[in-house]
Amino acid sequence: MRPRIMTVYGTRPEAIKVAPVIKALEASEHLDSITVVTGQHREMLDQVNTIFGITPDHDLDIFEHGASLSTIVARVLERLDPVLVAEQPAAVVVQGDTSTSTAAALAAFHRGIPVVHVEAGLRSGNILSPFPEEANRKITSQLAALHLAPTATSRANLERESVADDDIVVTGNTVIDALLMTVEKKAPFSDPALEHLADSGSRILLVTTHRRENWGGAMEGVGRALARLASALPSVQVVLPAHRNPVVREAVLPHLEGLDNVTVTEPLAYGEFTRMLSLATVVLTDSGGVQEEAPSLGKPVLVMRENTERPEAVGAGTVKLIGTDEDRIVDEVMALFTDQGAYEAMAQATNPYGDGSSAARSVEAIHHVLNGGPRPADWQVGATR
Numbered sequence: 001m002r003p004r005i006m007t008v009y010g011t012r013p014e015a016i017k018v019a020p021v022i023k024a025l026e027a028s029e030h031l032d033s034i035t036v037v038t039g040q041h042r043e044m045l046d047q048v049n050t051i052f053g054i055t056p057d058h059d060l061d062i063f064e065h066g067a068s069l070s071t072i073v074a075r076v077l078e079r080l081d082p083v084l085v086a087e088q089p090a091a092v093v094v095q096g097d098t099s100t101s102t103a104a105a106l107a108a109f110h111r112g113i114p115v116v117h118v119e120a121g122l123r124s125g126n127i128l129s130p131f132p133e134e135a136n137r138k139i140t141s142q143l144a145a146l147h148l149a150p151t152a153t154s155r156a157n158l159e160r161e162s163v164a165d166d167d168i169v170v171t172g173n174t175v176i177d178a179l180l181m182t183v184e185k186k187a188p189f190s191d192p193a194l195e196h197l198a199d200s201g202s203r204i205l206l207v208t209t210h211r212r213e214n215w216g217g218a219m220e221g222v223g224r225a226l227a228r229l230a231s232a233l234p235s236v237q238v239v240l241p242a243h244r245n246p247v248v249r250e251a252v253l254p255h256l257e258g259l260d261n262v263t264v265t266e267p268l269a270y271g272e273f274t275r276m277l278s279l280a281t282v283v284l285t286d287s288g289g290v291q292e293e294a295p296s297l298g299k300p301v302l303v304m305r306e307n308t309e310r311p312e313a314v315g316a317g318t319v320k321l322i323g324t325d326e327d328r329i330v331d332e333v334m335a336l337f338t339d340q341g342a343y344e345a346m347a348q349a350t351n352p353y354g355d356g357s358s359a360a361r362s363v364e365a366i367h368h369v370l371n372g373g374p375r376p377a378d379w380q381v382g383a384t385r
């Protein structure tokens with residue numbers, strides 16, 4: 001019998017990043033795939049599963065509006081345990097740094113099931129930022145048996161924390177697999193306003209914001225900065241797919257009412273989002289995944305955070321950390337729209353995060369550990385297969 005690999009995930013970014021791994025597991029001759037969603041996010045998670053054609057085998061259905069982090073973790077622990085006992089997987093795959101992934105890793109660890117950590121070794125160096133993700137990812141590193149690091153930098157972070165060299169494989173980031181599987185399909189926009197905007201050929205400022213440590217005053221400042229930018233750059237269209245979290249909406253959206261060149265939408269389905277990313281002139285975000293995707297499409301990214309666990313694209317020059325100060329956001333965005341030289345310096349396609357084969361490498365690494373298959377070579381920037 002082939003070892004069964006259980007992938008557990010619960011939020012939109014995890015769903016996007018595990019989808020290529022699940023697809024590769026499903027196609028594997030050596031391993032079987034079983035999937036569990038926790039439902040930490042609800043609609044945004046289901047949207048991604050639909051796009052990739054994934055029907056979860058189990059749904060822990062933990063979602064509740066305004067649930068605390070502790071409630072999320074407690075529910076995942078409680079509801080995943082009987083599924084682990086019933087299904088007896090040979091390994092559990094978790095992704096990244098959400099409360100779902102750390103709780104799932106702990107539940108598997110409690111049952112003596114090896115944990116495979118996809119996107120292992122990211123570190124901002126500040127336990128409070130991003131919160132709670134930096135702590136989550138460190139805890140998962142303590143529990144994991146196999147660490148699938150996206151880059152050489154993340155491998156080095158793990159080695160510094162005494163993770164054994166042999167237990168790490170550099171795979172690249174599976175988000176690039178997901179992006180490449182999706183972007184070329186040029187999904188139609190379900191909102192006619194976006195289709196119209198795409199046809200107009202206008203320059204686009206694409207904005208996403210949701211980070212918990214920016215909730216409150218900082219996010220209000222983001223809303224005010226966007227309103228100022230929309231007025232100062234009337235020929236630019238600002239597109240904001242608003243995160244479902246009401247805390248985010250209440251802070252940002254009131255500032256944007258009545259502005260003709262601002263389009264606020266529901267979260268875009270992944271296919272639509274990647275198309276909007278390919279149409280965007282500049283990307284302003286506090287998202288982790290968007291910081292990884294946009295450089296692959298040659299889009300300058302301004303990151304509204306003080307630090308990042310993704311230094312590679314900052315080093316390559318396509319990503320700039322600008323913090324959340326309102327005036328700074330306005331100045332940095334204005335510079336990219338008004339100074340051609342500044343724009344061109346940042347707008348170079350670079351792939352520091354992957355070549356689209358990260359899921360295949362991840363599955364090979366699992367096959368290596370469980371079945372003694374060949375160990376994949378570490379991925380290096382510029383290498384393709």
Ligand code: UDP
Binds near residue numbers: 175271286289293
């Ligand atoms: N994304 C999406 N629709 C949107 C906004 C973002 O599909 O309206 C995707 C985006 O392409 C990226 C992921 O969601 O892959 C990022 O999710 P998020 O910013 O919520 O989380 P983070 O990456 O910061 O953990």
